[in-house]
Amino acid sequence: MVWTLSVNLETDTDTLRAARHMVYATVKHEGLSEEKARELELATGEALVNARAHAYTNGTGPVTLDLTSQTEAFVVAIHNAGAPVSPPEVPVSLPAYPAGRGLYLISALVDDVKITTDGKRQGLSITITKRR
């Protein structure tokens, strides 16, 4: 069965932690292995930290998180409503400088990462896919 769980949150550190805990607990409950669930939790956590760091000047702002359960995978989509920017490239090797390291770590933990803009909404969306 395909379903999506959607939450609206603020990017303060306590809420970010609660959000990644929710992703971990949900995918674990849905049968994902401990190792893969931890990897998806960390990828989600880094994506939320990125939203906090890059989208909002004072660190806190609204983010939506959609967790979708598909037959073959779990998909976490995080959208921030920050200033419009062009989507960054996902580095293919470990960056020498801090910029991009979060994205690199995310891409190494999951099976697919996409960063997109949506003409109708402000900000960026990151979509991460973890196969079951």
Place this chain on the structure above:
Amino acid sequence: MSGPDPGVYPMVLFEIRTEDVHDAILIHVHGEVDLATAPTLQDALRSAIQSGRHVVVNLAEVTYFDLSGFRVLVEAKDALGERQALAVSGSTPLVHKVIDIMQLGTLLPVAHTLPEALDLVRSHG
């Protein structure tokens, strides 16, 4: 009806215990290292480095470790004195994976056990 699995998230989300073993300071980290808790690890590392002794960070009981933890370790390595060494020990699958992906082993000695980590810092020239 069964209750939640108590092993999934421990009551203590984050705790640091510092142990003094004459020539080294061991920093035992429990729980989750993230944006909110990394500054506490940073403080513990700064005090340990100020002592002038070797430092070992034991991550065996760590359940979450993000880039803020990684940054604190790299920063600590840069603050070491000439006669000091810093090593990391313990690796749950997740911590091992982060260390691997971020190539922490190229910056710091990484050991699987505490005794191995102590040997590594003590062999520092």
